[in-house]
Amino acid sequence: MAYRRGSALLVAPVLVLSLFLAGCPKRPATTAASAPPPTGTPGPSAAAPSTPGAPGPAMTPSPAAPGTTTTPSATPPRPSEFRETDNLKDVFFDFDRYDIRASDARILDANAAWLKTNNDLVLIEGHCDERGTNEYNLALGERRAKSTMNYLVGQGVQANRITIISYGEERPTCTEHSEACWAKNRRAHFLVKAR
Amino acid sequence: MSKMVRPGRPLGFLVGLVLLAALGGAFSSPPAARSQAADVLLNVLATGAKKLNIVIPHFTVVGGSDPQLGRSLSQVTARDLTFSSLFSVVSDVPPIPGGDPAALQAAFANFAAAGAHAGLQGLLTLRGDRAQIEMRLHDLTSPEFRLIGTKKIDLPAAQARRLAHKVADEVVLQFTGEPGVADTKVAYVSSRSGSKELNLMDYDGAGSTRVTSNNSINISPVWSPDTRSLAFTSYMRGYPYLYRMFPFENRPVQVLAGFLGINTSPAFSPDGRSVALTLSRDGNPEVYVLTLASGAFRRLTTHRGIDTEPSWSPTGREIAFVSERAGGAHIFVMDAEGANVRRLTQAGFNTQPRWSPKGDTIVFTSRQGNFDLWGIGPDGSNLRRLTAGPGNNEGASWAPNARHLVFQSNRLAGGYQLFTMLADGTEQQPLTRAPGESTSASWSPRLP
Numbered sequence: 249m250a251y252r253r254g255s256a257l258l259v260a261p262v263l264v265l266s267l268f269l270a271g272c273p274k275r276p277a278t279t280a281a282s283a284p285p286p287t288g289t290p291g292p293s294a295a296a297p298s299t300p301g302a303p304g305p306a307m308t309p310s311p312a313a314p315g316t317t318t319t320p321s322a323t324p325p326r327p328s329e330f331r332e333t334d335n336l337k338d339v340f341f342d343f344d345r346y347d348i349r350a351s352d353a354r355i356l357d358a359n360a361a362w363l364k365t366n367n368d369l370v371l372i373e374g375h376c377d378e379r380g381t382n383e384y385n386l387a388l389g390e391r392r393a394k395s396t397m398n399y400l401v402g403q404g405v406q407a408n409r410i411t412i413i414s415y416g417e418e419r420p421t422c423t424e425h426s427e428a429c430w431a432k433n434r435r436a437h438f439l440v441k442a443r
Numbered sequence: 444m445s446k447m448v449r450p451g452r453p454l455g456f457l458v459g460l461v462l463l464a465a466l467g468g469a470f471s472s473p474p475a476a477r478s479q480a481a482d483v484l485l486n487v488l489a490t491g492a493k494k495l496n497i498v499i500p501h502f503t504v505v506g507g508s509d510p511q512l513g514r515s516l517s518q519v520t521a522r523d524l525t526f527s528s529l530f531s532v533v534s535d536v537p538p539i540p541g542g543d544p545a546a547l548q549a550a551f552a553n554f555a556a557a558g559a560h561a562g563l564q565g566l567l568t569l570r571g572d573r574a575q576i577e578m579r580l581h582d583l584t585s586p587e588f589r590l591i592g593t594k595k596i597d598l599p600a601a602q603a604r605r606l607a608h609k610v611a612d613e614v615v616l617q618f619t620g621e622p623g624v625a626d627t628k629v630a631y632v633s634s635r636s637g638s639k640e641l642n643l644m645d646y647d648g649a650g651s652t653r654v655t656s657n658n659s660i661n662i663s664p665v666w667s668p669d670t671r672s673l674a675f676t677s678y679m680r681g682y683p684y685l686y687r688m689f690p691f692e693n694r695p696v697q698v699l700a701g702f703l704g705i706n707t708s709p710a711f712s713p714d715g716r717s718v719a720l721t722l723s724r725d726g727n728p729e730v731y732v733l734t735l736a737s738g739a740f741r742r743l744t745t746h747r748g749i750d751t752e753p754s755w756s757p758t759g760r761e762i763a764f765v766s767e768r769a770g771g772a773h774i775f776v777m778d779a780e781g782a783n784v785r786r787l788t789q790a791g792f793n794t795q796p797r798w799s800p801k802g803d804t805i806v807f808t809s810r811q812g813n814f815d816l817w818g819i820g821p822d823g824s825n826l827r828r829l830t831a832g833p834g835n836n837e838g839a840s841w842a843p844n845a846r847h848l849v850f851q852s853n854r855l856a857g858g859y860q861l862f863t864m865l866a867d868g869t870e871q872q873p874l875t876r877a878p879g880e881s882t883s884a885s886w887s888p889r890l891p
Contacts, residue, residue, distance in 0.1 A: 344771065
């Protein structure tokens, strides 16, 4: 789908903070157990349907309340803390595939070689074209980022320097509805952050 | 003397029953428990009519000082009953004075002569901050136009439009044995603001309201069975975490799952106690079930490929999902513990399984050239195509009566908007025509 996006979504602000990437990639940032409902007494009543006759919710949406979110703990650096770099080139994927193409392996070899010359953290974004459904494409983008990460790790880049994120089909670089454009969107993209 | 249309013999009655089943599949009461209104519908259908003709005069304002409200609410009810596809509606008729049987007889006599089978009178009272309506349903095929159903409904005045929806749902209940779906909401994603934000609107597209404004990406809203909350995926904190919000209450947004990797594709269990979802915390996208009371996650799938998009059966005993374990994306079903996996689809690229609230159909999106909606039985039988263009047609969500679907299509210029259709793919019609794109619809259960 070709959503028109505001520039705010396309620009990753450069925020070089001295946060330290803690933990391995499989560590949970938070769980529901750490964020219980404010009124949630344990037990099935927390989610039970309201009974007829009970005071129901006013069926008028209240305004969105930013800033009231329960804060996840122990997160990796935010994606907005990573910056673009010319030293790491994108790799591309076939439709509904996440294996690294032979021709793109050389690009990843070069990316790995550059990463081994420094100690930066790296964020790998997995992207999809607009075809397919949002939820499936989030999974597909995750697999693309993960395949890319695994390749770099195989080339000797430390796994604990790498964070992956899937944007599914949500952030295309090209918004025309053509195979040429879709091919550009099926990509893994790299950002870095000094630590 | 009787104007009531009576089937000449039992066979005619049976034909009526079959027609009613085809129309709604909702007539579950035994014949002895049928309402008088149900008899009217059966008798009308037995004559070969496809729909019941109902006249809906402007509602009569008996208390309060806003006659325009009686007119506008009656037209909301009229549109609801037309949308149900069970009725042929005549509306925009002057109100019938309250407490005047002679006037009522005279008004309905004209419509009965013109072919109306039923007449609906609404008596509207506005008092302080409350709005009340008394609906009175008359059988125009009977002598004296007998009263076959009545109900009083009371709501805060600010929700007066819901009175009209609730009247429509009561009329459908009287005639078919199951309430209509007019008093429901649709949650969806709008890109109008430049970022994808969650919106709510009435099921008919009225009253659209934005309920997130975090300027990130908010997708995949789904209703909890009690209609009080929505689960959704958001990038509001940078990564795709799963959240739960309470759009009608002043409660903070909760984090349901914030693991590294994706936290996506939520689906509430029918009892509301669990959420099925997709996590990649263990290395690749797998389906899990989160028990809300304990916060415990249980992993259901263990394949090295993608497993995602869970959808519960209405019994809560099975879950449909998407897996690429057989190569390509296909629809599978497993039991709620993750065992007894079976494959449903054989060809194409198939995603977005959505299990009907009646249990007999799983609607999904299939790519065979363009994307279109298909249906299949949970046992793999009765595969059928529901849409055939134009454009792509995706992301179906069931109305709670399993008779209607809302979906997204880019058949018109300007990108994706929401459309509705009957469960067999007929009567496709636009629902939204909003700036930006409107996608990812979730039709709520009936409101309390």
